[in-house]
Amino acid sequence: MKHVTNNIYYVGVNDHQLDLFEGQYIVPNGMAYNSYVIMDDKIAILDTIEVNFKEEWLNNLKEVLKDRKPDYLIVQHMEPDHSANIMEFLKVYPDTIVVSNAQAFKMMYQFFHQEIPNKLVVNNGDKLDLGGRELTFMFAPMVHWPEVMMTYDANSKVLFSADGFGKLGLRSKKILFRYRW
Numbered sequence: 001m002k003h004v005t006n007n008i009y010y011v012g013v014n015d016h017q018l019d020l021f022e023g024q025y026i027v028p029n030g031m032a033y034n035s036y037v038i039m040d041d042k043i044a045i046l047d048t049i050e051v052n053f054k055e056e057w058l059n060n061l062k063e064v065l066k067d068r069k070p071d072y073l074i075v076q077h078m079e080p081d082h083s084a085n086i087m088e089f090l091k092v093y094p095d096t097i098v099v100s101n102a103q104a105f106k107m108m109y110q111f112f113h114q115e116i117p118n119k120l121v122v123n124n125g126d127k128l129d130l131g132g133r134e135l136t137f138m139f140a141p142m143v144h145w146p147e148v149m150m151t152y153d154a155n156s157k158v159l160f161s162a163d164g165f166g167k168l169g170l171r172s173k174k175i176l177f178r179y180r181w
């Protein structure tokens with residue numbers, strides 16, 4: 001867990017056991033499964049990481065949240081290394097609103113065979129107000145699957161880029177990309 005900038009926290013987990021990512025890519029230094037928390041008037045979490053690291057990820061979340069409850073879970077990509085813990089997360093934080101696009105919600109039902117109880121369906125360019133900042137969702141179909149979307153925090157000038165700009169490896173896959181201008 002670490003503070004990145006402007007009340008954005010990294011809560012991802014590093015996998016040191018993995019030898020082949022997706023059974024084919026050599027990752028001698030392991031793999032990073034990235035997830036972030038934005039602590040504002042409202043709290044948003046981005047992505048839910050690989051299934052085997054549920055406990056470590058939920059502990060990281062709790063360390064950041066302390067006594068607060070998350071308002072939104074933003075699902076940017078449905079590949080399981082981003083999304084496997086959505087239902088496990090909702091068991092712990094059942095009042096959280098899941099934010100994603102229609103294509104991703106369709107996939108969520110196919111993956112988990114359950115409806116998401118509280119959901120907010122967004123379209124390309126839609127915004128979400130967290131109080132001190134506004135997030136903008138930008139669809140990026142086929143980077144890497146058709147449902148992928150990215151999230152831009154204009155206040156912090158941070159782009160949460162899902163699989164975009166990433167590479168395989170530790171602390172490098174699915175990077176958080178920060179624009180400065």
Ligand SMILES: [Fe+2]
Pocket residue numbers: 077079144145163
């Ligand atoms: Fe992916």
